[in-house]
Amino acid sequence: GESVGLHLPTLSVQEGDNSIINCAYSNSASDYFIWYKQESGKGPQFIIDIRSNMDKRQGQRVTVLLNKTVKHLSLQIAATQPGDSAVYFCARPLGGYNKLIFGAGTRLAVHP
Amino acid sequence: DTEVTQTPKHLVMGMTNKKSLKCEQHMGHRAMYWYKQKAKKPPELMFVYSYEKLSINESVPSRFSPECPNSSLLNLHLHALQPEDSALYLCASSQGLAQDTEAFFGQGTRLTVV
Numbered sequence: 001g002e003s004v005g006l007h008l009p010t011l012s013v014q015e016g017d018n019s020i021i022n023c024a025y026s027n028s029a030s031d032y033f034i035w036y037k038q039e040s041g042k043g044p045q046f047i048i049d050i051r052s053n054m055d056k057r058q059g060q061r062v063t064v065l066l067n068k069t070v071k072h073l074s075l076q077i078a079a080t081q082p083g084d085s086a087v088y089f090c091a092r093p094l095g096g097y098n099k100l101i102f103g104a105g106t107r108l109a110v111h112p
Numbered sequence: 113d114t115e116v117t118q119t120p121k122h123l124v125m126g127m128t129n130k131k132s133l134k135c136e137q138h139m140g141h142r143a144m145y146w147y148k149q150k151a152k153k154p155p156e157l158m159f160v161y162s163y164e165k166l167s168i169n170e171s172v173p174s175r176f177s178p179e180c181p182n183s184s185l186l187n188l189h190l191h192a193l194q195p196e197d198s199a200l201y202l203c204a205s206s207q208g209l210a211q212d213t214e215a216f217f218g219q220g221t222r223l224t225v226v
Contacts, residue, residue, distance in 0.1 A: 032212050043116075043202050043217035044155065051212065089154055093211035097168050098143060100215060102154030 012109045019077040021106045023090035026071065032092060034100070035064060035075045039086045047075070047088075077108075085110045116218035118203050124224045127193060133221045135186040135203030141216075143209050144186040146178060147202040149220070155202055161186060162209050193225045 013019050025033075031052040036044035048059045050066050050073065057064050063076040077084055090103040116137045125131050135144065143162050147155035160168035161180040169178075175197075177189040186203055200220040206213045 034214075036217075041219070043204075043219050045217070046214050049212070049214070091154075096209065096211075097160050097162070098145075098206055098209045098211055098213060098215065099157050099160065099168065100147075100155070102156075105152075105154055 009104065010107045010109065012111060013080050015080060015082060015110055015112050017080055019075075019080045019084070019108055019110075021075045021077075021088050021090075021108065023073050023075075023103050024071060025073070025090075025092065033064070033066065033073050034091045034093075035062075036089045036091060036102070037084075037086045038089065038105075044089060080108075080110050082110050082112065084108060116203055116205055116216050118201075118218035118221050120221055121219065122222050122224075124226060125190065125193065126226055127195070129193075130189070130191045132190065133188040133201055133203075133223075135188075135205075135218055136184055137205040137216070138184055139205065139207075139216070140183075141205035141207050142183060143206045143213075144180060145204040145206075145215065146186070146188055147204060147217075149200040149202055151199075159188075160209075167209070190223075193223075195225050198224045 034049045035047040037047050038044045048064050050057045050064045061078045066073045087105045087107050089105045091100045094101050119134045146158040149155040157170050158172045159178045164180045175192050179187040200222050202220045203218040204215045206215045
């Protein structure tokens with residue numbers, strides 16, 4: 001079936017370290033993936049997306065990697081800062097109505 | 113303006129009350145969405161509107177009634193809710209329904225049913 005799942009519910013990192021958040025998917029027809037950041041008391045905020053014809057995409061301090069062979073994607077955050085503390089969701093649209101299916105989420109805690 | 117504005121931010125209502133959640137965007141987006149998010153869970157889709165017409169209802173109970181009066185506004189009317197309906201209700205919009213169009217989310221309305 002269609003699902004997007006995460007490996008770890010919580011990730012604690014030291015400020016300045018790199019963070020890696022993982023996500024697995026089960027349907028090989030997936031062609032578009034999105035990472036969202038949700039801070040406490042706020043709605044999800046778009047971070048970066050990637051299409052299935054790409055293996056890697058970089059943004060400002062963030063990189064998303066897509067491994068279609070093992071149906072896995074990851075979000076890498078360089079030089080993690082306290083402001084990066086949030087819950088991170090991978091998501092993909094399903095069907096013809098841009099219906100977003102979210103993974104369970106990973107809470108990123110950044111310690112000084 | 114890339115904002116989706118939701119009001120109120122917080123709402124407490126009794127099980128016999130009628131209330132409405134409001135959502136507004138001025139980005140010219142023609143698709144609007146309601147999501148429900150329980151604590152420590154991901155958002156789950158409730159409704160999709162496209163060009164002011166209801167396109168998807170994810171088997172949501174009739175005590176939730178969506179309305180799209182125009183292309184900028186989306187309402188969610190609430191009546192006879194249950195305590196388990198307490199959640200964060202998120203509105204989102206996108207330019208269209210194509211799968212690679214970015215969805216912008218509002219800050220949500222935190223609803224508590226007592």
